[in-house]
Amino acid sequence: MYCFIQTLTALNLGHNGIGDIRAQHLGNALQNNKTLTILNLSFTQIRAVGAQHLAMALRNNTTLTTLVLRNNSIGDIGAQHLAYALRNNMTLTALNLAITKIGDFGAHYLADALQYNTTLARLDLSNNKIGDVGAHHLADALQYNTTLTSLDLSNNKIACVGKKQLADALRNNKTLTTLSLWDQRLR
Known part of the structure; x- marks a missing residue:
């Protein structure tokens, strides 16, 4: 696969049993x-x-701009690994982590990475298990991050407290143009 990948600019391996x-x-x-x-x-x-x-x-990769890991069970530990990479990655602009079983701990790691990352513009964390604690960490990150333009937190477990913290963070953030919070049911 290594030689084959050297000529591609886009690769869709979705719905394949790739595994770890x-x-x-x-x-x-x-x-x-x-x-x-x-x-x-x-x-x-x-x-x-x-x-x-x-x-x-x-x-190490210097060309990948979009990574979609939608509907994989990476959980908080997988989010932690990706967050550490995001701290120094200078090319990724879109990351889709929807339906990946990320909770408050994973959101915390990703929020920390957002304070250092200068390229990520779109982050999809929809359909996960993020609650008010995770929303709090993401709200803190939004006060420092100057590149994120779209954050999707739809269908998580964020209640009024978390929503208020995110709204308050938007007062200082001048780059986020889209924030999705629809269907926040407590599960």
């Missing part, structure tokens, strides 16, 4: 890839270990 082992091979191939800009790994059975391998690739 193949994610490791994919991560190894991405480390030195100079052409791929879009990678869709939706519905690929990747968990925290696979996210860790992809995160290691993000630390």
